[in-house]
Amino acid sequence: MLNRLTNALRGKVRLEVEGAFPERLLNLCAQRGILFWNVEWLGATRLRFTVTRQGAGAAIELGERAMCTVTRAGQAGLLVFLERFRRRYTLLIGLALSLTAVCVLSQFVLTIQVEGNQTVPTAVILTELRRQGLRPGVFGPGLDEKTIRTKALLQLPELSWMSVNLYGTRAQVLVREATPEPEVVDETATGSVVARASGIITRMDTLNGGALVDVGDTVVAGETLISGTVHLDAPKYSELPDLGTLQVRAEGRVYARTWRTLVGELPLESTVKVYTGEEKTCWSATVLGQRFVFFGNSGIPFSKYDKISKVWELTLPGGQAMPLTVQRETHRAYETAAAALDPDAARQMLEEQLLEELKQAVGEGEVVSTDYTAVEEDGLLRVTLQAECTEEIGRFVPDENTQEKEADS
Template identity: 55%
Template sequence: MQKIINFLRGSVRLEVSGAFPERFLNLCAQNGVSFWAVEWLDAGNLRITVARKDLKRSRALGEKVMCEVKTQLSRGAPAFLARFKKRYALLAGLTLSLMAVCVLSQFVLTVEVSGNETVSTAEIVSQLRRLGVRPGVYGPGIDPAATAQELLLRVDGLSWCAVNMRGTVAEVLVREKVEKPELVDDKVLGDVVARAPGLVTDLSVLEGEAAVKEGDTVLAGELLIAGNIHIEGPEYGEVDLGWRRVKANGLIYARTWRTLEAEIPLEARVKSYTGEEIALWSLNLLGRRINFYGNSGISFAEYDKITNVWTASLPGGQEMPLSLTRETVRAYDTTPAPVDIAAAEELLRARLDEALRQQLGSGEVISADYTSRAADGKLTVRLQAECKEEIGKFVPFADQAQDTQP
C-alpha cells in the first residue's frame, strides 16, 4: 500500500554531500521531512529518498548545515506526467485516451449470444437490434429484464433468456424449448398398408389381424394388417360375435427394389478471368457501414466478389465493433468446356446414394448396381438397389379420417 502511495505522490532520490551529512538527517527528522532508503557512500556522502513535495525543504535544510543536495532520480506519477509538459500533442492524446476510456466504457461494444443450438445466432442478434441492443448503444439505457422478456415473445423456440451487462459486453444467455413428444391417439382406428411394393420377409403383428404372410409379394397400398377383426364364437356354437375394429399395429419387413436416376450435362461453362478488377473499401463502426467508394457501381457483366475483413481486437482476443472491409471484384467471361466423365459419374452416384438413404430411412441396402449412359449431351446414371426395409404405413378408416381432419 505504501508503494502505491509513494507512486501517486511521487518521490525523489537525493545525494547529500558535506562535512556532517548526519546533521542533515537530524534536521529532516526534526522538521517532519520523511526520508527512507538511506545509503552511505563514504564518510561525507549519502543518498536518501524523500517525497516530491519535500524536495524544496530538503534543499533548504541542506544549506543550513552546509551540505550540497543534488537530485539523482525522480519517480512516480508526477514525474511521468511532467515529461508531457512541453509535448502538447502527447498530452492531448493522453487526455483524449483517458476520456475515450471513460466514455466508451458506458457503451455496448460487443453482443455475445450463447446457449442456442437450433435457433440461429443471426436471428437472435437481429431481434436484439430491433429492441435497441446493438454495438454503440448507451449501456445504462438498456433494461435487461424487459429486453429478455420481449426477446422471448419475438423469437420462437426460446423458453428462457437473460441479458447481462458486463462492462462493454452485452451477454445474452438463452435456453431453447424442448419439443413435446408426439402423442399417439389410440382412439383413431385403421389398417396398416404397404407404402412400397416388396416381398415380405418378416411379419410381427402387435394389434389387428395379419392379411399377408412371410413370402407374399405385396403392392403399394395393399392391406398388410387389418384393423377390422372378426370375433369367432365358441368352437361348437352357432353364435356369431361379429366384428371389432382396432388400431392395427405391427412391423412388416420386406425386400424392396428401387430404381433412381440422375443426369448432368456433358458440357459446362467455366470461368475465364479477364484481368480487370476493382477494390471497394468500407469501414464498419459501431454497426454503421461507411463506404469509401461513394455511389460508384460495378460495370462488369459477370464477376466474382472476394471479401476480406480486418476486425480490431483487444489483447485478450475480444473483437471490437470496428472493422475494415475490402471487396475485390474480378471480372470474368464464361466459355464452354467438356465435363470430366469419371468425376461427373462419381458425383451422380453420390447424389443417388444420398437420395436412396433418405427414402429408406432406417432400412438397409442389400445390393446396388449402377449403369451410366452418355447420350443427347447428357450423362445419365441409374441406380438399381435391393433393400430391406419396414414397409408398413398406418391408414385410418374412412370415417375415422374424416373425424380427425381439422
C-alpha cells in the same frame, strides 16, 4: 508499503549536502518538521538524504544557515513524471482523450457471448437479440435486460430459458434449449396399414388389427396389409351368431423385398467461367456493426464477377473477439463459355446422386444390390438405377370415419 506509495504519489527529492558539519542540516530539518529519510554518508563532509517534494525548497534554504552546499541529486514521483509533459500539449491531449475514451467506451457493449445452445445456431440468437436492441455498440445502462429476454424468448420457441447479464463491455447470454415434444399417437383414430411400395413380404409383426397377407405374398403399393376391421367370432361350440366387427387402429411393421428404379439426366455440355484478368479491390472496416469503406469502390464493378472476401478480426490475447474487423473484397471479372463435360465424370456424379436418393427413400432399410445403365442421347446423359432393397413398407392410413372427424375438428 503504504509510505512508499504515498511518497511516490506526492513526489520525493534526493539532496546531496557538502560542508564542514552536514549533520547540522539534518538537525535543522528535524526541528522544522521537514520529513527526511534514507540518509547516506558519502564521506566525512558529504551526505545524501531524501525529502518530500514540498520540503525540498525549505531544506535547501536551511543548508545556507548550516554553512553547507545543497544540490539536487535526483527526483521521482507521479507529479514529477507529469511535469515532463507540461509543454507537450499533444501528449497531454492524447492522454486526456484516452482517459475519456476508456470512461466512455466502458459504458457500451462491445462483445456478446452466447452460451448453452447446441442445436439452435448462435447466429439465429444474435440476430433476434439485435432485433430486440442488444448489439455491439449499444449503451449498456440504457438496456432493459428483462424485456429483451422476454421478447427474444417469444420469438425463439426453440429456447425455454434465457438470461442476459452485463459485465462492463461484455454481454453474457445464457440459454437453455426446449425439449422437443414427443410424437403423440392418437389411439382413438381408426384405420389400416397399407403398402407404400410394391414387393414380396419377408416379415410380419402385427401388433393390432387383422393381418390380410402373409410372408411370401406379393403386394402392390396401396394394398391393405393389416386391416383395422376386426371380426368378432362367436364363442366356440356355441350356437350364437357372430358378434360383428370392431374398428381399431391397425398397428404393425411389415418388411418386404422391393425393387426400385431411379432415373437421372445431365447435359453433356455446360457453361464454365473464363476469367479475363481484370480485378478490383475494396478495403472496408466494420466498427460496432457499422461498415466504413476507406479504399476502393464498393459498387458493382463488372457485369459478371466473383467476389473473394478475406476478413481480419481483432482478437484479444485470451481469444476474446472484439467488434472490429477489416475486410478485403477482391472482384474478379469473368466471361462464360461452353465446355464439354467428361462423360465418365458425369456418369459417376449421377450414380452417386441416385444412390443417395435411393438411401433416403429406403430410410432404415437396406440396399441389397444395384445396377446402373447409362445412355447418351440428344446431348443428354441418362443414367438408370435399378436396385433391390429390403425395407419396411407399411404406413398407417385412417379410415373414412376418422378422416371425417378430423375434417370436422
